[in-house]
Every structure is written in C-alpha cells, then in structure tokens.
Amino acid sequence: MVGSKPIDELSVYFSSGTEKTMWAELLRQTCDKKSLSSDLGCSELPLLTPTTPKRMPDIVETRTLTVAPHEHIGLNRTCLRLIDSIVAALQNPVLNLATFGTSLDMVLAFDFVVTGQPVLIPRLVQNTVIHILTYGTCTFSSFLTACGFDSHMAATRVRTSVGAALATEGIFRVAGVRDRMVELVEQINSTRTIAFSRDENPANVTGLLKQFLRDLPEPLISRTEKSAFLSMAGTIHHSLVLFVRCCTVRLFCIAHRHYYADMTWEQQRECLREICGSLSQINFDLLREILRVCYFITINESVWHWLLGRACDQWYRCLEY
Amino acid sequence: MGANSLAKILGPNILCSRADRSDLALLNAVTDVMGNMITHYPEVYEEGLGELQEEPLLPSGVR
Numbered sequence: 001m002v003g004s005k006p007i008d009e010l011s012v013y014f015s016s017g018t019e020k021t022m023w024a025e026l027l028r029q030t031c032d033k034k035s036l037s038s039d040l041g042c043s044e045l046p047l048l049t050p051t052t053p054k055r056m057p058d059i060v061e062t063r064t065l066t067v068a069p070h071e072h073i074g075l076n077r078t079c080l081r082l083i084d085s086i087v088a089a090l091q092n093p094v095l096n097l098a099t100f101g102t103s104l105d106m107v108l109a110f111d112f113v114v115t116g117q118p119v120l121i122p123r124l125v126q127n128t129v130i131h132i133l134t135y136g137t138c139t140f141s142s143f144l145t146a147c148g149f150d151s152h153m154a155a156t157r158v159r160t161s162v163g164a165a166l167a168t169e170g171i172f173r174v175a176g177v178r179d180r181m182v183e184l185v186e187q188i189n190s191t192r193t194i195a196f197s198r199d200e201n202p203a204n205v206t207g208l209l210k211q212f213l214r215d216l217p218e219p220l221i222s223r224t225e226k227s228a229f230l231s232m233a234g235t236i237h238h239s240l241v242l243f244v245r246c247c248t249v250r251l252f253c254i255a256h257r258h259y260y261a262d263m264t265w266e267q268q269r270e271c272l273r274e275i276c277g278s279l280s281q282i283n284f285d286l287l288r289e290i291l292r293v294c295y296f297i298t299i300n301e302s303v304w305h306w307l308l309g310r311a312c313d314q315w316y317r318c319l320e321y
Numbered sequence: 322m323g324a325n326s327l328a329k330i331l332g333p334n335i336l337c338s339r340a341d342r343s344d345l346a347l348l349n350a351v352t353d354v355m356g357n358m359i360t361h362y363p364e365v366y367e368e369g370l371g372e373l374q375e376e377p378l379l380p381s382g383v384r
Binding site: 170171172173210213214218219220221223226229230232269272273276287288290291292294295297298 | 350
C-alpha cells in the first residue's frame with residue numbers, strides 16, 4: 001500500500017478490503033464526517049459505524065479517498081499527519097520501532113500497524129493507565145468492599161487496600177527502579193510488547209509514562225499553543241496576576257492576563273476549552289487521558305487517608321478483644 | 322496525590338521542551354495551569370461527569 005497527498009486530495013491505494021476498512025475507520029475517527037467523501041463503495045463514511053458490517057468485499061483495484069478542504073484545518077491536518085506516519089511506518093517497519101523518543105504520530109502509526117485498528121491514544125499510555133488504576137490506586141470497587149467490616153474477607157480487603165494505598169502514595173512522585181525501567185524501555189522498544197505483570201511496581205509504570213512524555217520530540221502542548229495555555233496561569237478562580245518572566249510568553253501573557261482575570265469562571269472555562277480545541281486531535285486525546293488519570297488520583301487522595309484512619313481504628317478494636 | 326503535586330511532576334513533561342525546564346518562572350506558570358486543568362477536569366473536559374462526581378464517596382452511615 002502506498003499513499004500520495006496532493007494539495008486538496010488524498011489518494012490511498014488499498015490492496016485488501018480489511019485494509020480499506022481500517023483506513024476508513026481511521027479517517028472516520030479523525031476527520032469531520034461532513035468534510036469527507038469517498039468512492040469506497042458506500043455513499044458516506046459515517047455508514048461505517050459498528051452497526052454496519054466491518055468486513056467489505058475485497059478489492060484489488062485502486063480506490064481514491066477525497067478529503068475536501070475544510071475550515072477545521074486541525075482535524076484534517078491530524079488525519080493527514082497520521083496517514084503520512086502510517087505510510088512511513090509501513091515502509092520502514094524496522095527503523096522506526098522505538099516507542100520512546102519517537103513522535104506521537106509515529107507511535108500511533110505503529111500501534112495501528114501492530115493492532116490493526118485505529119489507535120488515538122498510544123498503547124503504552126493505555127496500558128500504563130490501566131495498570132495505575134488497577135494496582136496503583138485504591139479503586140472505587142475495592143473501596144466499597146472495604147466499607148463492610150463485618151467479615152474476615154472484608155478485613156483482609158481493607159488491609160490489602162491500605163497496603164496498596166500506603167505503597168503507592170505519591171505514585172507519580174516516587175521514582176521507579178532505574179535498572180528495571182531501562183529493562184522495560186528496551187523491551188518495549190525492541191518488541192513493542194507492552195504488558196505489565198500484576199507485581200510490577202506502580203512507580204516503574206508511572207516512570208515509563210513520564211519518560212514517554214519527556215522523550216517526545218515535540219512537547220504534547222507545542223510552542224504555538226503553550227503561550228495561550230500559560231496566559232491562563234493565575235487567573236482561573238482566584239484571579240491572581242502572574243508575571244511570567246519567560247521571554248517567549250511574556251508579551252502574550254501581559255496582553256491577556258487582565259483579560260482573563262476579569263472573566264467569570266464560566267467564561268474562563270470556555271476559553272480553556274477553546275484553547276484545548278486548538279490542539280490537534282491526537283495531542284488533545286492524550287492530554288485528556290493524562291488529566292483524567294490525574295483527576296482520578298486526586299479524588300482518591302481523601303479515600304486513602306480515610307482508609308488508613310478507619311483501618312487503624314478497626315485494628316485497635318480487634319486488639320481490644 | 323493532590324492536583325498541585327501532580328501538576329509539578331507532570332506539567333513540565335507536557336508543556337515544556339527540554340530547554341525550558343530550567344526556567345523556574347515558567348515552571349510556576351506551568352504548575353498553576355496544569356493544577357487548574359486537573360482540578361477542573363470534569364467541567365472542562367468531560368461534560369456530564371459533574372453529576373457523577375456529586376455522589377458521596379463514603380456510603381451513608383459510614384464515618
């Protein structure tokens with residue numbers, strides 16, 4: 001399969017129906033549906049919803065996808081970037097295996113090639129998030145179970161939960177074991193197998209996530225969007241005037257800080273949404289996933305303290321008997 | 322971990338390039354923005370999650 005990209009038209013040559021379906025699904029997810037037309041044998045791509053059979057008759061001849069110029073340049077740009085990366089990944093399957101230190105486009109492209117499905121959040125991030133939420137924090141279900149203190153099983157669960165909570169408090173602050181992290185990075189880069197055992201230290205896993213973000217050639221929020229984000233500093237809810245001394249953002253912040261500070265929270269929220277909307281789709285999705293995990297960890301903070309206090313109380317009563 | 326702690330750790334990885342990570346003033350701004358983004362995550366990024374958030378974490382009758 002090869003791809004070419006004229007200015008207003010994207011041509012993709014499919015060798016099989018399955019491949020065509022994968023591309024169409026990827027395009028459907030990354031492009032505005034109204035801006036996309038095709039001659040794939042169906043009138044519009046939105047027809048490729050889960051209600052429609054995924055498998056289509058195999059085709060060998062060349063088909064063309066036409067991506068119309070659209071006002072939402074970011075969406076189409078994301079789509080085109082992804083497709084470029086996928087084509088490059090398919091053409092250089094050996095040279096671009098590394099997950100760490102590779103651009104987000106390429107990581108997603110290789111995940112697409114490995115899994116055969118469109119991936120908008122890197123598999124590494126998906127797996128680390130699952131590991132963190134499963135073994136790294138006190139999950140809500142285990143918390144609920146821990147609330148029934150009348151049985152030995154529940155008491156055991158409390159001890160387990162408290163143990164996990166104590167072991168992983170400051171889960172992102174605690175550094176992982178260096179040798180183990182190097183081993184994991186080499187394993188992921190060389191085999192692209194991303195699987196963490198249940199016994200894996202959560203600090204190692206969070207360390208991998210931090211390293212992945214740190215090693216991205218371009219930060220998740222790039223230079224162009226950074227100034228807009230930083231202009232919100234010190235204005236949300238508490239309306240402080242912050243003087244940012246960074247030369248690159250200084251003028252922008254001076255121009256905008258009073259503007260944001262005078263806004264109500266609803267207006268500030270809309271501005272923040274608007275700024276986030278200026279990110280490309282893949283960057284936005286990854287940012288939102290990371291913030292979601294952080295938010296979950298934050299709301300569990302009080303649960304940890306409650307569990308610890310409650311367990312100590314229960315154990316003290318047991319000692320009394 | 323609280324939002325500020327997470328913002329201090331993850332913020333520079335998300336918002337700063339390698340060259341920017343030694344600029345303390347910039348890091349303060351980054352921490353501030355990231356902290357707010359984490360704290361107000363449901364309102365900004367997940368419309369509708371606000372109702373779920375209002376459910377009490379502790380069941381009734383539990384101290």
